[in-house]
Amino acid sequence: MRLISIGLLYFFSVGFAVYAATAYLYFPLGSLVHPDMKSNFEAHSAGIYSHIFSSTVALAIGPFQFSARFRKRYPSMHRRLGQAYLGIGILIGGFSGLYxxxxxxxxxxxxxxxxxxxILWLYTGLNAYLAIRRGDVTAHKTWMVRNFSLTLAAVTLRLYLSASVVADIEFSLAYATIAWLCWVPNLMFAEWRYNNFAQ
Ligand code: HEM
Incomplete structure (x- = not known):
């Protein structure tokens, strides 16, 4: 069961990161989203491009950082990937997402x-960083679990949107609801489970 969950985590996070980077690299901006979103993206192309390409880094790196074996074997790689996760993924992805x-x-x-x-993505990332700077590994892990549960909103958002299309729910209603639904349950689940991950 644990193996299946970990496999799904890698599949969805790395899979969506590769999909998003490829789609936004090779397709015209906004060609894969609702027409109203397209005009918005065109008006703020620097914002959306920096958001997508930086957030993709967080999504692709995240799962590897939670592997105890990987951390033990390659501690300096864990540090370098962590710097990219926080410095590119969360810092740039968070501010451009806020914009x-x-x-x-x-x-x-x-x-x-x-x-x-x-805001919570930036806040949890900052706390994870400050915790490791003062050498508090337990607090670092706890904040990172919270932070990555929010990173996974990118995946849950697309899964719920696909389900809303199948259920024939009107797009604007579905989208507004999912803007909350994509992350609140993730964070609640992380709060409930973080002790099991922090090992
Ligand atoms: C967790 C914090 C995040 C926030 C606050 C956030 C926020 C946003 C916002 C506001 C938009 C524009 C939506 C619109 O105009 O209606 C957007 C679009 C997008 N975001 Fe994020 N995002 C986050 C994480 C991520 C991550 C981790 C990825 C990873 C690839 C990502 C990929 C995208 C993509 C590809 C789009 C374009 C829309 C689409 O193709 O579906 N986001 N995001």
């Missing part, structure tokens, strides 16, 4: 959902 949240499709509910997600 893009002001223009998000789905009205005030979606804007506030994405905005709070971005």
């Amino acid at each position: 893009m949240s002001m223009f998000a499709y789905g009205g005030l509910i979606a804007k506030s959902g994405f905005g709070l997600l971005a």
Whole structure:
């Protein structure tokens, strides 16, 4: 069961990171999203491109950082990947996500959902960094589990959106709801389970 969950974690996070990077590298901007989102992306292309390419780094690196075997074998690699995760993924991805949240499709509910997600993403990342700087490994792990549960919002958002299309739910309603649903349960689950991961 544990192996299956870990396999799914790698599959969805690395898989979506590769998909997003490839799609936004090779397809015209906004060609794969709702037309209203497309015009928004075109008006803020620097914001959306920096958001996608930096956040992708966090999503692709994240799962490896939780492997105890990887950490033990390659401690300096864990440090370097951690710097890329926080410095590129969270710092740039978080601020550009916060910027893009002001223009998000789905009205005030979606804007506030994405905005709070971005703030918590930055806040948990900062706490994880400060904890390891003062040598508090336990606190570092705890904040990282919280932080990565928020990174995974990128995956849960797309899974719930696909489910809403299958269920034939109107897009703007689904999108605004999912702007919250994509991360609140993730964070609650992380709070409940973090003791099991922090080993
Ligand atoms: C966890 C914090 C995150 C926040 C606050 C955030 C916020 C946003 C916002 C506001 C948008 C624009 C949506 C709109 O205009 O309606 C967006 C789009 C996007 N984000 Fe994020 N995001 C986060 C994480 C990630 C991660 C980790 C990835 C990894 C690849 C990612 C990839 C994308 C992509 C590809 C889009 C373009 C829309 C699409 O193709 O579906 N985001 N994000």
